[in-house]
Amino acid sequence: MSALSKDETTSETTKNTPFLRISRLTKKFGDFVALNDVSLDVNEGEFVCFLGPSGCGKTTFLRAIAGLDIQTSGTVEQANVDISALPPSERDFGIVFQSYALFPNLTVEKNVSFGLENQKIPRSDIKKRVDELLELVGLPEQETKFPSQLSGGQQQRIALARAIATSPGLLLLDEPLSALDAKVRAYLRHEIKTLQRRLGVTTIMVTHDQEEALTMADRIVVMNQGAIDQIGTPTEIYREPKTLFVADFIGAMNQVKGRVVSSSSVSLGSLELKCRDHELPVGQEAVIAIRPEDIVPHKKIENSSPQSGNSFNVKVEEMEFLGSFWRVQLSDELLEGAHLIVDLSINIVLQMNIDAGNQISIDLPPDRLWVFNPASEE
Amino acid sequence: MASFNTSKNLPPAPKIHPKSSRDDRMMAGAIFVIGLYLVIALALPLYTMLSKSFTTAVFNLQNYEFQVNKGDGWSEPVSGYQINESLSLLKPDELITSSDGRLAATTFFPDFNFRSKTEYRLRQLDENGSFLVGTQRIADTEWHTYPANKFRRIVLRPSQSSGIDNYITYFSTPALFRSIQNSLFISILTTLITVGLAFGFAYALTRSRMPFKGGFRLAAMVPILVPSLLPGIALVYLFGNQGMIKEVLFGEPIYGPIGIVIGSVFFTFPHALIIITTALAISDARLYEAAVSLRASPWKTFWTVTIPGARYGLISASFVVFNLVITDFGLPKVIGGQYNMLAVDIYKQVIGQQNFEMGAVVSVVLLIPALSAFTIDRYVQKKQVAQISSRSVPYEPKSNRKFDMICFFYCALVAVFIVGLIIICQYAALIKLWPYNLNLSLANYNFDVMDGGGWSSYYNSIKLALLTALTGTLVVFFGAYMVEKTNGFLFTRSAFQFLAMMPMAIPGMVLGLAYIFFFNHPDNPLGTIYGTMVILVVCTVTHFYTVSHLTAVTALKQMDREFEAVASSLKQPFYKLFAKVTVPVCMPSILDISIYLFVNAMTTVSAVIFLYSPDTALASIAVMNMDDAGDIAPAAAMGMMIFYTNVIARLIHLFVTRKLMKSTQAWRTRQR
Numbered sequence A: 001m002s003a004l005s006k007d008e009t010t011s012e013t014t015k016n017t018p019f020l021r022i023s024r025l026t027k028k029f030g031d032f033v034a035l036n037d038v039s040l041d042v043n044e045g046e047f048v049c050f051l052g053p054s055g056c057g058k059t060t061f062l063r064a065i066a067g068l069d070i071q072t073s074g075t076v077e078q079a080n081v082d083i084s085a086l087p088p089s090e091r092d093f094g095i096v097f098q099s100y101a102l103f104p105n106l107t108v109e110k111n112v113s114f115g116l117e118n119q120k121i122p123r124s125d126i127k128k129r130v131d132e133l134l135e136l137v138g139l140p141e142q143e144t145k146f147p148s149q150l151s152g153g154q155q156q157r158i159a160l161a162r163a164i165a166t167s168p169g170l171l172l173l174d175e176p177l178s179a180l181d182a183k184v185r186a187y188l189r190h191e192i193k194t195l196q197r198r199l200g201v202t203t204i205m206v207t208h209d210q211e212e213a214l215t216m217a218d219r220i221v222v223m224n225q226g227a228i229d230q231i232g233t234p235t236e237i238y239r240e241p242k243t244l245f246v247a248d249f250i251g252a253m254n255q256v257k258g259r260v261v262s263s264s265s266v267s268l269g270s271l272e273l274k275c276r277d278h279e280l281p282v283g284q285e286a287v288i289a290i291r292p293e294d295i296v297p298h299k300k301i302e303n304s305s306p307q308s309g310n311s312f313n314v315k316v317e318e319m320e321f322l323g324s325f326w327r328v329q330l331s332d333e334l335l336e337g338a339h340l341i342v343d344l345s346i347n348i349v350l351q352m353n354i355d356a357g358n359q360i361s362i363d364l365p366p367d368r369l370w371v372f373n374p375a376s377e378e
Numbered sequence B: 001m002a003s004f005n006t007s008k009n010l011p012p013a014p015k016i017h018p019k020s021s022r023d024d025r026m027m028a029g030a031i032f033v034i035g036l037y038l039v040i041a042l043a044l045p046l047y048t049m050l051s052k053s054f055t056t057a058v059f060n061l062q063n064y065e066f067q068v069n070k071g072d073g074w075s076e077p078v079s080g081y082q083i084n085e086s087l088s089l090l091k092p093d094e095l096i097t098s099s100d101g102r103l104a105a106t107t108f109f110p111d112f113n114f115r116s117k118t119e120y121r122l123r124q125l126d127e128n129g130s131f132l133v134g135t136q137r138i139a140d141t142e143w144h145t146y147p148a149n150k151f152r153r154i155v156l157r158p159s160q161s162s163g164i165d166n167y168i169t170y171f172s173t174p175a176l177f178r179s180i181q182n183s184l185f186i187s188i189l190t191t192l193i194t195v196g197l198a199f200g201f202a203y204a205l206t207r208s209r210m211p212f213k214g215g216f217r218l219a220a221m222v223p224i225l226v227p228s229l230l231p232g233i234a235l236v237y238l239f240g241n242q243g244m245i246k247e248v249l250f251g252e253p254i255y256g257p258i259g260i261v262i263g264s265v266f267f268t269f270p271h272a273l274i275i276i277t278t279a280l281a282i283s284d285a286r287l288y289e290a291a292v293s294l295r296a297s298p299w300k301t302f303w304t305v306t307i308p309g310a311r312y313g314l315i316s317a318s319f320v321v322f323n324l325v326i327t328d329f330g331l332p333k334v335i336g337g338q339y340n341m342l343a344v345d346i347y348k349q350v351i352g353q354q355n356f357e358m359g360a361v362v363s364v365v366l367l368i369p370a371l372s373a374f375t376i377d378r379y380v381q382k383k384q385v386a387q388i389s390s391r392s393v394p395y396e397p398k399s400n401r402k403f404d405m406i407c408f409f410y411c412a413l414v415a416v417f418i419v420g421l422i423i424i425c426q427y428a429a430l431i432k433l434w435p436y437n438l439n440l441s442l443a444n445y446n447f448d449v450m451d452g453g454g455w456s457s458y459y460n461s462i463k464l465a466l467l468t469a470l471t472g473t474l475v476v477f478f479g480a481y482m483v484e485k486t487n488g489f490l491f492t493r494s495a496f497q498f499l500a501m502m503p504m505a506i507p508g509m510v511l512g513l514a515y516i517f518f519f520n521h522p523d524n525p526l527g528t529i530y531g532t533m534v535i536l537v538v539c540t541v542t543h544f545y546t547v548s549h550l551t552a553v554t555a556l557k558q559m560d561r562e563f564e565a566v567a568s569s570l571k572q573p574f575y576k577l578f579a580k581v582t583v584p585v586c587m588p589s590i591l592d593i594s595i596y597l598f599v600n601a602m603t604t605v606s607a608v609i610f611l612y613s614p615d616t617a618l619a620s621i622a623v624m625n626m627d628d629a630g631d632i633a634p635a636a637a638m639g640m641m642i643f644y645t646n647v648i649a650r651l652i653h654l655f656v657t658r659k660l661m662k663s664t665q666a667w668r669t670r671q672r
């Protein structure tokens, strides 16, 4: 999958030129293509997440933007200046690594002020700025401690303070939260997002955690094997996945094998279902996908035909209680061995008296039913 | 899919040529400078030596023609070859010489008398040939006429050609090539004994709960602090012609293989011990627990868990010991007697016979086993590193009275052997005249009345050790930083890595000889350092480069890889990061490197033996020279001075390191 075509990017961009404009970036390590012709525009003040599985090239992309490992070809423009070939020291960014890379022998204060020295800033101003930054990241009065005396989450925030100390135009974060435990992570997610809003600094964060991306990003860039599969807001990515990969990677998704009947319908087992418009050729094998929460349950259809439109009867096979909802597994002869998962609220389950072995009817809304080319995976 | 593919059909985007930053350029410059150092101090000398070994110098008598005028007109021209044949003056092998060879023209006129009125004419026919009149070089092909009084000052110069003639000579001289066999025999035997002994010692240290572990460890490290020839002196006192307990050998002389092997075991023991202890210490306790739960017998556990776990350590130790022994010069020189070994042959060829080319040939021969051992060892060590998993659990030995006692007595025995030899040296140094006058005195410390350089050689050694520690640490650490932390310059960096690893494989004798060839060449502008302290420092730093480099690299590898990236994103120059973070964090390793260089500079003999001048005589060499001159007690005394100096240096190192660790403890304790 390669970069998005022009019209799609512009539709998401405001009229004025983007703050960061990346076009046709390719990075090769020897013969291995780690980034394949990717393009991306980022607006000023935006929070963008690179999301994708391990090894898909997220870090490579970020490091190319930073100039730490400059791309083989393609250009990067920041604030209307072509910075493609510039070394990191001549660019304008702050960066936080997964390891934080805090200097172990320097105190918190010295770590944070590292970038402020040699800049002809008076000593007292540096001190003031450090205090201000520590206040900002919620760690006042920790100046004299060493990194090893802080918890992981605190270290992370010091690394952040150090990165924004020089007020860079661009903040780059490479998996900044992945070394922390779940609770701290959830808290810091919020903290970082708030801070970013307050400073209005354009931010790119790399993550392989979809929840992190969905909760923090203004826009998500989903990457797959060195290419961008989709760019969009969290809801777009979740609700309108463009490829099976995106659909599969983000959120839960029922995936069953079917066959294309027309440009807006597909066969599943012995059923024929209406679906979203697609461009797959008639007769081709396809993957039919629907999110568990998009399946609508009904009382069993009590007439001769077990199917009407996209509604049909199924058997409840298994039920799993997940606290706030039930995960219900469905199957039927009509589906010919395929299973569907549906998430149902506790109320619905009570109201409809759903239990393992029962029959219910479900409706698959056509506009929530995708058809993907199975070959596009891999 | 198809809809996103638009750009695939476009021509490829233009290639980006990254612009280098000021840091990049400075680092490139620094790599270049340090790389240049290694090229000059290592690659070029070795290359010169190698080419020397293929250079043959022969007096080509066909090239010279003579005419004589005894007052009755000039005789017919006749070649040196014809004269030599008809008068049977020189045999063919007497015509083979070194590049410095000189042959008096008068050799061909047995009735020559410089007072006679006879005149001589001479010309040489070779474009590249020459002869000397005093110091004046004649290289043309004209006839030159000289009166007898001047003719006597004429010497012929050999013509040089390259080829394997030197090697042919070497391998057709049994006295020379037998050394190969001797060297291999001694090295393999010593390796077996040392590795066996060291394994037992290491096993006792890591697997038992015997008392005095710390003391044993300390005793085992003693040999590192003395020159390798010192045990030789102790052995002479014990088993020599007037030895204290020479009866133990049943009339066998200590001079020869027996002495070399015992002494070699002594000085290689700590090296083997360090490697094997490490290998045993990293073995995983979980494997032992598994063996216990499977009810495996201790014997079976030993062979199925312990030995396989330590096998890389054992192999590595074997090659290190082998290499140390085969390249050692001091010990066989002192106690080898008539038993020839390769390293001593180099010395004999160069110093004794002034045959530099043959010295180079022996050097190349010695390089082959040394290089092979080194290569295999590197390969094995890579494997061992891969074997350590971060999740392994260190083994905690359980107390077992009988086993602990056996271990204790074994270690005590080894410790007595090591410390005993040192004590004997000290005793020898304090006795007036063994075995006739056993009164104690300090007379043997009056080095200034002995041959060997006197006290000034001791001060020179300290100067050399300090300078080596200082400059060596600087060069090595900075060089290691450059290769570890720069991006790009892939070729330069790998070339540098290679050069940095090489010294370990180069025997000291070979390096020293290579320095003669390279720095003593009249056309080399760097020749000015020849005979000064500078060349000794350069040579010693280079000789001990590899271990220091590896220590530095290990320390640097433990630093976060992104420090440089962070600094550059904050627009801070790399040298600020280097000074404020890298150096302080790596300080313990930096101190380790400097003490390593100091101790080795104090004890080294082999590399510097060819390079010292009367002004820069060294203590370790004084030990050898005094021993050579028969002043064995003063030699022992000087050897002990080296020992005590190294002990003090180590104590200072220990003190400084402790203090440093204490003051930086706040941030050194690892948390995550």
Ligand SMILES: Nc1ncnc2c1ncn2[C@@H]1O[C@H](COP(=O)(O)OP(=O)(O)OP(=O)(O)O)[C@@H](O)[C@H]1O
Pocket: A029, A032, A034, A052, A053, A054, A055, A056, A057, A058, A059, A060, A061, A208
């Ligand atoms: N210096 C390098 N030399 C060769 N290959 C590299 C190099 N750096 C990265 N790669 C390869 O490029 C691909 C992308 O790597 P990258 O680090 O960008 O992945 P990532 O998406 O950040 O993964 P992760 O989530 O594991 O951090 C991987 O297959 C990796 O092996």
Ligand SMILES: [Mg+2]
Pocket: A058, A059, A060, A206
């Ligand atoms: Mg990554």
